[in-house]
Amino acid sequence: MARSFGTAEFRFLLEAIPSTLLLSLGALAGGAIVGLFVAILRIVPSRPLRWLATGYIGLFQGTPVLMQLFVTYYGLAVLFRIQVDAWPAVLLAFSLYSGAFLGEIWRGSIEAIPRAQWEAAECLSLSFPKQLWYVILPQAARISIPPTVGFAVQLIKNTSIAAIIGFVELTRAGQLMTNATFEPMIVYPIVAALYFILCWPLSLLAQTLESHIDVALGIKQHF
Amino acid sequence: MSLLALNNISKRFGVHQALTEVSLAVEPGEVVAIIGRSGSGKSTLLRCINGLEWPESGTIEFDGKPFEPSPRRLKALRREIGIVFQSYNLFPHLCVERNITLGPTAAKGMTLAAARELTRKVLRMVDLEDKTAAYPQQLSGGQQQRVAIARALAMEPRLVLFDEITAALDPELIGEVVRVLDKLARDGMTMVLVTHEMGFARRSADTIVFMHQGRIWEKGPPAKLFGAPATAELDSFIDAILFVDPSARRRVG
Amino acid sequence: MNYVFEFNVVWDHLPELFEGALLTIQLSATAMALGLLVAIVCAYGKSAGPRPVRWLVADYVELIRNTPFLVQIFIFYFSLPVIGLRLTANTAALAAMTVNLGAYASEIVRAGIEAIPHGQVEAARALGLKRLQIFRFIIIFPALKTVYPALASQFILLMLSSSVVSTISAVELTAITNSLASTTFRSFEFYFVATGLYLAMALGFRAGLSAIYWAVFQRGRAA
Numbered sequence: 001m002a003r004s005f006g007t008a009e010f011r012f013l014l015e016a017i018p019s020t021l022l023l024s025l026g027a028l029a030g031g032a033i034v035g036l037f038v039a040i041l042r043i044v045p046s047r048p049l050r051w052l053a054t055g056y057i058g059l060f061q062g063t064p065v066l067m068q069l070f071v072t073y074y075g076l077a078v079l080f081r082i083q084v085d086a087w088p089a090v091l092l093a094f095s096l097y098s099g100a101f102l103g104e105i106w107r108g109s110i111e112a113i114p115r116a117q118w119e120a121a122e123c124l125s126l127s128f129p130k131q132l133w134y135v136i137l138p139q140a141a142r143i144s145i146p147p148t149v150g151f152a153v154q155l156i157k158n159t160s161i162a163a164i165i166g167f168v169e170l171t172r173a174g175q176l177m178t179n180a181t182f183e184p185m186i187v188y189p190i191v192a193a194l195y196f197i198l199c200w201p202l203s204l205l206a207q208t209l210e211s212h213i214d215v216a217l218g219i220k221q222h223f
Numbered sequence: 224m225s226l227l228a229l230n231n232i233s234k235r236f237g238v239h240q241a242l243t244e245v246s247l248a249v250e251p252g253e254v255v256a257i258i259g260r261s262g263s264g265k266s267t268l269l270r271c272i273n274g275l276e277w278p279e280s281g282t283i284e285f286d287g288k289p290f291e292p293s294p295r296r297l298k299a300l301r302r303e304i305g306i307v308f309q310s311y312n313l314f315p316h317l318c319v320e321r322n323i324t325l326g327p328t329a330a331k332g333m334t335l336a337a338a339r340e341l342t343r344k345v346l347r348m349v350d351l352e353d354k355t356a357a358y359p360q361q362l363s364g365g366q367q368q369r370v371a372i373a374r375a376l377a378m379e380p381r382l383v384l385f386d387e388i389t390a391a392l393d394p395e396l397i398g399e400v401v402r403v404l405d406k407l408a409r410d411g412m413t414m415v416l417v418t419h420e421m422g423f424a425r426r427s428a429d430t431i432v433f434m435h436q437g438r439i440w441e442k443g444p445p446a447k448l449f450g451a452p453a454t455a456e457l458d459s460f461i462d463a464i465l466f467v468d469p470s471a472r473r474r475v476g
Numbered sequence: 477m478n479y480v481f482e483f484n485v486v487w488d489h490l491p492e493l494f495e496g497a498l499l500t501i502q503l504s505a506t507a508m509a510l511g512l513l514v515a516i517v518c519a520y521g522k523s524a525g526p527r528p529v530r531w532l533v534a535d536y537v538e539l540i541r542n543t544p545f546l547v548q549i550f551i552f553y554f555s556l557p558v559i560g561l562r563l564t565a566n567t568a569a570l571a572a573m574t575v576n577l578g579a580y581a582s583e584i585v586r587a588g589i590e591a592i593p594h595g596q597v598e599a600a601r602a603l604g605l606k607r608l609q610i611f612r613f614i615i616i617f618p619a620l621k622t623v624y625p626a627l628a629s630q631f632i633l634l635m636l637s638s639s640v641v642s643t644i645s646a647v648e649l650t651a652i653t654n655s656l657a658s659t660t661f662r663s664f665e666f667y668f669v670a671t672g673l674y675l676a677m678a679l680g681f682r683a684g685l686s687a688i689y690w691a692v693f694q695r696g697r698a699a
Contacts, residue, residue, distance in 0.1 A: 062632075062678040064639035066650060067671040074664040120312035123273060124326035124378065125301040127294070134325055138316045153542070160544035164643055171546055178554065185558035188551045192543040199542035 002182045009177050013191060016173035017198070023169060024156045026091050031098020031155075038103025040132070043110055053103065060100030065161050069093045073165055086167040094159065101151055109144035110136060146210040153199045153206065160195075170194060224287050226251045226413055227272065227382060232281030234267055241267040242278065243437045249382070254408045255415045256424040256445075259434035260460060265417040268434065269384050272415065273304045285382075302331060305375035306384040309391050311367045313359040319346075319370050320355040323377045331378070338377070345373040349403050365396030369403055376407075383407075385416040421464055425449060433457045485662045486669045496652035497673050503648055504635040504681075507570055511577030511634070512627075518582035520611055523589050533582065540579035545637050548572050553644045569641035569648075577634045584626045588619030621693045628685040632678050639674070649673060 003009065041053035060068065072093035076084040113136050121131040163172035174191035178184045225248040234242040242264045249255055257265045270276040271283065274290065274297045283290045285300060314322050323345065324338035333341070346352045349369035359367055368388055375383055385404070389397045401423050408414060408427040418424060424431055424445060431448045433441040435456045441448055452458045486493075522533040540548065552575075553568035563571065592615050600610045620627070642650035653670040657663040 059675070062636070062675045063671050064636040064650070064674055066639045066642075067667060067674060070667040071664070071671055074667055078664050116308065116310060116312045117314065119275060120308065120314070123275070123301050123306045124374070125298050125330035126326070127298060127330075130329050134329055135314055139314075142316070157542075157544040160546040161640060163546065164640070171544060171550075174547070174550070178550075183558075184550070184554035185556075188547060188555045192539075192547050192551065195544055195547065196539065196542045200538065203538075203542055 003180050005177070005181045005183045005186045009181060009187075010190070012177060013170065013173050013187075013194060016168060016170045017194065019167075020156065020159050020169040020198070023090060023094065023159045023162065023167075024152065027094035027098045027155060027159075028152060030091065030095025031102050034095060034099025035102030035106055038099055039106035039110060042103065042107040045128075057100045057104050060097050061104070065093075065097060065158050066164060068097055069161060069165055072096070086162070086165065090162045090165070090167050094155070094162075097158075098151070098155060101154075102148065105147045105151060106140065106144050108147070109140040112143055113139050143213055146206050146213055149202055149206040149209060153202045156199055156202075157195065225249060225284075226253075226286060227415075228284045229268075229271070230282045230284070232268075232271060232278035232283060234264075234271060234276060234278045241437055242271070244281070245437075245439055246281075247432065247439065247442075249413065249415060251381070251413055252411045253413055253430060254428045255430045255432060256428035257415065257417045257432045257434060258419070258421075258424065258460070259440075260463075263434040264437040265434050266386055269306075269386050269415065269417050272382075272384055273306050274300060275306075298330070302378060303380055304382045304384065305378050305380035306386065307368070307371050307375050307388050309387045311359075311364075311371040311388075311391075313367055313371055313374070315359050317358075318355070319351070319357050319359070319362075322359070322370060323374045326374065326378045341377050341379075342373075345376045346370075348376065348406065349373045350399070363396055364392045365399045368392060368396075368400050372400075372403055372407075382413045382415065385414065385418065387417050387419065389418070389420055419464070421449075433460065435460075481665060482662055483665050483669070485660050486665045489656050489660075489666075492652055492656065493649065493670065493673060496647075496649035496670075497677060499652075500635065500638055500648040500650075501677065503566070503570060503573070503641075503646075504631075504638050507573035507577055507634060507638075508631050510570075510574040511581055514574060514578030515581030515585045516616065518578060519585035519589055522582065522586055524607055524611065537579045537583060540576055541583075545572070545576055546640050546643065548576060549641060549644060565641075565644050565646040568644060569638070569646035572641070573634060573638060576637070577630065580630050581627060584623050584630060585619060587626075588621075588623035589615055591622050592618055621689075624685075624689050624693070628682065628689075631685065632681050635677060635681055636674060 038053045038056060041049050042057075044050065069090065073084065073086075073089040076089050076092070117135055117139065118131060121135040126134065159169055160171035162169055163175060166172065168176075170191060174187050178187045181187065227247075227249040229245060229247045231244045231246055232242060233240070233244055245264075245268060247255075247268075257268065259265050267276055271278055274292075277292065285303065290296070290300070314325070317325065320339065320342050323342045324335065327333040327338040327341060328335055342355065343352065346355065349372055351366060351369055351373065354362065354366065354370070359370070362370065371388075389400055392400065397420070401420055404414075404416070404420075404423055405427050416423075416428075428445055430442065431445050432439055433448060433456075441453055441457050448457065449461065452461060518533045518536070521529045525533075549569065549572040552563065552572045553565065556563065556568075596614055597610060600614045605613070638648055639650040641648060642654060645651060649670060653666050657666040660666070
């Protein structure tokens with residue numbers, strides 16, 4: 001017996017948004033830790049460590065997110081012999097995925113810092129870790145904000161894939177409502193609109209920040 | 224024993240031989256000005272002195288101890304040998320005071336209070352005492368370069384290297400920097416400079432080193448090198464410079 | 477850990493997996509070609525068209541870039557039939573992939589167009605060439621050459637996202653892996669190997685796209 005799409009159904013969709021956002025935020029936090037690690041590994045003098053980081057990034061950038069979800073979900077089930085909850089599996093998978101992409105973004109930011117800054121810090125007798133901490137990372141962090149915000153948008157969209165393994169976020173809520181109301185022409189465009197409302201302001205923010213940073217970098221690159 | 228001794232160092236970049244069998248000794252308190260055309264190897268030579276470049280052959284000794292490529296040894300070396308770069312390379316995200324206190328506190332373990340006191344002292348030497356809270360982007364080129372000098376001095380080095388530090392400055396800002404260089408020379412600082420400032424070289428240097436095609440072509444006191452160049456290359460170099468640097472013309476003529 | 481890995485089950489079904497990979501390649505390649513066409517048309521419209529066209533393209537791009545691919549697929553497959561347009565699963569998948577790639581690629585191509593030195597366009601105009609001729613002979617080829625790496629990355633991203641079309645039962649590698657995993661209960665092994673196949677395809681596409689670059693842009697052409 002089909003329901004018609006009304007306020008209750010719309011509220012069901014709205015109530016799924018916190019799950020989407022929570023998953024995105026959690027993955028961003030987990031990914032930030034992994035990503036910082038990966039970014040630094042990409043620039044250390046040790047070649048095997050660099051290759052490790054490159055391989056990690058290549059693995060997550062060269063495989064579908066859906067496959068990463070499946071492998072993590074069933075991999076965890078294999079390792080712990082029980083049916084894992086959706087949340088830990090999905091959070092872990094998306095954190096590892098974010099870590100790879102953030103690591104690559106942040107490596108780019110670090111490499112955008114002119115070699116001269118490294119030299120100046122080195123010639124003040126600072127060790128490599130101290131060069132990173134006091135001189136390079138603070139500057140790289142500023143440059144990395146626009147692409148990181150851009151990636152956050154990508155992440156919010158990709159959380160929709162969790163719907164495929166039954167995790168209830170906005171897209172899954174849309175599927176459930178479509179099944180209940182038989183109104184795909186109403187439900188899915190509304191779901192798209194809700195994602196748009198979440199993502200578009202962030203996209204605009206990323207673009208604005210990008211142009212500010214370019215101006216600032218332009219002044220710095222004068223030397 | 225010389226403070227710094229370079230023995231027959233050679234350095235190649237790919238197919239380009241930048242330095243060929245260069246030997247040089249620097250005594251404490253000596254001011255050495257390295258001059259020459261671009262591509263003569265001046266900057267490469269300077270960068271070998273604090274380990275930014277590494278010669279393939281020959282040895283470098285500081286205080287009698289030879290250079291080793293180990294990070295620990297390089298760190299120790301850089302506490303004694305400071306450098307000021309052509310593009311100043313100040314840290315843009317830190318204020319002037321923090322730019323200067325960073326080295327002493329993070330690399331030498333000085334307390335922040337002591338470092339701040341030291342900062343005031345070195346900023347006084349470069350005439351910028353009132354700029355502690357400013358950020359590099361708020362300063363003129365000449366002011367930034369003087370902060371860079373102060374930053375190097377704050378490490379209390381026994382030798383300071385200067386890599387064409389006025390070459391990137393607008394002409395009207397050069398004077399304030401050269402004035403600081405003269406003061407440092409008078410105060411007995413051991414300095415090795417790659418420079419085009421012939422006026423300073425004539426005035427304050429003890430030894431002029433003229434480089435040509437990766438070798439030391441002539442070496443001696445300013446009066447001798449500028450007044451009676453022994454080689455055609457130095458002669459034509461001075462000739463070329465005279466057309467550019469009026470202050471040198473007044474001295475040499 | 478009591479789980480015993482049984483990869484031999486996977487090896488027995490390798491032919492089916494390879495068939496799935498082939499279907500993914502075919503689907504992706506078609507979407508790449510069509511999507512590139514869409515992108516070129518849109519990029520031209522955005523840079524040289526009248527204002528309504530520019531707005532239309534901008535809206536199209538923003539809409540696609542701020543909504544999840546999965547939701548776009550659902551709209552093509554589930555929502556469109558309501559207004560009379562019923563597509564097969566594979567056709568809907570192809571349409572969604574084309575529309576999705578078209579949006580992202582049009583921004584990339586547009587960047588390439590704007591990188592053409594304006595002097596060249598002025599010289600062409602002085603020679604009396606009309607706008608479309610200028611585009612065809614002076615602009616599009618160098619533009620594509622400049623942005624080729626970014627386009628190639630976008631193409632590979634598309635191939636990887638194709639795994640999501642398995643949700644509407646389009647036939648490609650993920651769908652086949654799903655059915656094999658569920659019938660043999662060897663989920664982890666199948667998804668693990670399928671992930672490896674995607675990685676191999678990603679590397680293969682990168683090599684193939686490099687070869688195309690060499691063949692089209694670098695064989696002694698005076699571009």
